Amino acid sequence: xxxxxxxxxxxxxxxxxxxxxxxxxxxxxxxxxxxxxxxxxxxxxxxxxxxxxxxxxxxxxxxxxxxxxxxxxxxxxxxxxxxxxxxxxxxxxxxxxxxxxxxxxxxxxxxxxxxxxxxxxxxxxxxxxxxxxxxxxxxxxxxxxxxxxxxxxxxxxxxxxxxxxxxxxxxxxxxxxxxxxxxxxxxxxxxxxxxxxxxxxxxxxxxxxxxxxxxxxxxxxxxxxxxxxxxxxxxxxxxxxxxxxxxxxxxxxxxxxxxxxxxxxxxxxxxxxxxxxxxxxxxxxxxxxxxxxxxxxxxxxxxxxxxxxxxxxxxxxxxxxxxxxxxxxxxxxxxxxxxxxxxxxxxxxxxxxxxxxxxxxxxxxxxxxxxxxxxxxxxxxxxxxxxxxxxxx
Amino acid sequence: xxxxxxxxxxxxxxxxxxxxxxxxxxxxxxxxxxxxxxxxxxxxxxxxxxxxxxxxxxxxxxxxxxxxxxxxxxxxxxxxxxxxxxxxxxxxxxxxxxxxxxxxxxxxxxxxxxxxxxxxxxxxxxxxxxxxxxxxxxxxxxxxxxxxxxxxxx
Numbered sequence: 104x105x106x107x108x109x110x111x112x113x114x115x116x117x118x119x120x121x122x123x124x125x126x127x128x129x130x131x132x133x134x135x136x137x138x139x140x141x142x143x144x145x146x147x148x149x150x151x152x153x154x155x156x157x158x159x160x161x162x163x164x165x166x167x168x169x170x171x172x173x174x175x176x177x178x179x180x181x182x183x184x185x186x187x188x189x190x191x192x193x194x195x196x197x198x199x200x201x202x203x204x205x206x207x208x209x210x211x212x213x214x215x216x217x218x219x220x221x222x223x224x225x226x227x228x229x230x231x232x233x234x235x236x237x238x239x240x241x242x243x244x245x246x247x248x249x250x251x252x253x254x255x256x257x258x259x260x261x262x263x264x265x266x267x268x269x270x271x272x273x274x275x276x277x278x279x280x281x282x283x284x285x286x287x288x289x290x291x292x293x294x295x296x297x298x299x300x301x302x303x304x305x306x307x308x309x310x311x312x313x314x315x316x317x318x319x320x321x322x323x324x325x326x327x328x329x330x331x332x333x334x335x336x337x338x339x340x341x342x343x344x345x346x347x348x349x350x351x352x353x354x355x356x357x358x359x360x361x362x363x364x365x366x367x368x369x370x371x372x373x374x375x376x377x378x379x380x381x382x383x384x385x386x387x388x389x390x391x392x393x394x395x396x397x398x399x400x401x402x403x404x405x406x407x408x409x410x411x412x413x414x415x416x417x418x419x420x421x422x423x424x425x426x427x428x429x430x431x432x433x434x435x436x437x438x439x440x441x442x443x444x445x446x447x448x449x450x451x452x453x454x455x456x457x458x459x460x461x462x463x464x465x466x467x468x469x470x471x472x473x474x475x476x477x478x479x480x481x482x483x484x485x486x487x488x489x490x491x492x493x494x495x496x
Numbered sequence: 497x498x499x500x501x502x503x504x505x506x507x508x509x510x511x512x513x514x515x516x517x518x519x520x521x522x523x524x525x526x527x528x529x530x531x532x533x534x535x536x537x538x539x540x541x542x543x544x545x546x547x548x549x550x551x552x553x554x555x556x557x558x559x560x561x562x563x564x565x566x567x568x569x570x571x572x573x574x575x576x577x578x579x580x581x582x583x584x585x586x587x588x589x590x591x592x593x594x595x596x597x598x599x600x601x602x603x604x605x606x607x608x609x610x611x612x613x614x615x616x617x618x619x620x621x622x623x624x625x626x627x628x629x630x631x632x633x634x635x636x637x638x639x640x641x642x643x644x645x646x647x648x649x650x
Binding site: 233235255258 | 613
């Protein structure tokens with residue numbers, strides 16, 4: 104049986120009305136009318152149900168990790184038994200996801216169950232390492248969780264585990280960057296280099312059997328790109344003893360090569376996206392290289408002016424342009440999560456500036472709201488204009 | 497369908513291998529090491545993913561070093577049968593038990609810095625240990641890899 108097309112609730116109501124009218128005019132038979140109506144379903148209802156399933160699965164998974172963290176007394180159940188139990192729960196959930204996958208209406212449960220299985224894998228890692236008394240705050244555990252979840256996602260095509268795995272991978276990456284260096288420039292460069300890499304990975308998925316994975320990678324690219332420019336905007340002063348981790352420098356060339364290869368193989372749209380990501384990375388490198396000397400003490404004592412003021416204004420401007428571009432791309436692609444990242448970045452910028460004056464003093468809250476709002480209106484107008492142009496026969 | 501099942505099986509094996517890699521050093525120490533009792537001092541913090549634990553500092557083992565990379569801490573036996581750290585070197589000691597440690601950004605880590613337990617027990621142990629120290633039962637293999645197996649009062 105062909106899968107049902109999802110449309111908005113208002114469109115669905117209109118279609119049902121039209122089908123009734125056609126039946127009255129004899130254009131469709133009474134037997135055919137319900138069959139035609141059955142081919143479409145409310146996108147809102149379907150998306151709403153799916154969202155609740157994912158949130159529920161995430162909460163159950165968080166509960167599993169909470170049970171691991173509660174460290175049941177040894178008298179109740181020993182460390183080996185706890186590890187085996189965690190492993191059994193993980194494997195059982197993997198089996199359940201496979202079991203419901205092709206089972207009619209409950210097939211929609213497969214991806215949320217797979218997400219839960221990926222979380223249970225993490226719980227197993229934490230339980231086993233806790234039982235072995237592996238020291239606390241060990242970042243390699245997060246990396247292991249990320250790699251395992253990503254492998255599971257690519258093997259099965261489930262999106263939930265991929266989102267979890269890429270999220271954990273990003274978290275581990277930022278943790279390692281922040282942990283291994285005391286200099287802000289290294290953090291900025293590390294995040295900036297991840298932007299074209301994640302964008303290129305998203306691009307190579309297009310047209311493949313895992314095309315639905317590109318959204319998660321594009322989301323990650325947007326997040327780290329915004330993060331790089333945000334940190335660069337917050338830190339206008341050159342570190343006194345800048346030292347970029349050798350890993351970051353060594354990764355720069357292959358990352359640029361990967362991005363260029365993906366651009367050559369992709370269509371025009373993907374080439375533009377990768378070019379944009381490389382521009383963000385280059386901008387971050389320039390911001391770090393041109394950061395005026397001095398230090399935070401000088402900033403507090405003498406205020407920000409001259410070269411430092413120019414540097415901060417440029418960094419803030421680039422951040423706002425990138426956020427707006429992400430909103431635009433998200434809207435025209437129908438990728439609301441991506442658009443949400445851009446909107447969220449603009450809102451956070453407004454809050455950070457209005458409440459905490461994190462980067463310089465850029466004017467009153469009223470002017471800031473005006474500026475951010477105008478940027479979003481401009482994005483909306485551009486996106487609307489493009490969609491009307493595309494829809495024109 | 498067959499291709500998918502094979503891909504899933506490979507992914508599951510990969511996940512198990514990754515788990516074994518991160519847990520490997522401690523698993524090897526437990527399975528192949530000899531047990532030693534080390535004098536330790538405690539604190540009581542919390543790991544958000546793995547719960548309450550007692551932070552351990554082995555007496556005689558420096559918390560910081562000015563040289564990054566691999567370091568070996570020789571263990572010296574006390575009159576009461578416990579051991580404490582005694583000297584740091586860049587190469588394995590010729591005789592006696594020793595700990596294999598890594599110095600990262602000046603901080604010395606020997607793989608025995610935490611003991612996980614329930615929240616109440618962690619708090620109790622923290623109080624007991626703050627008063628008079630404690631003894632960590634640690635399995636150490638021939639390569640110096642160590643894993644804590646128990647924590648008791650002296």
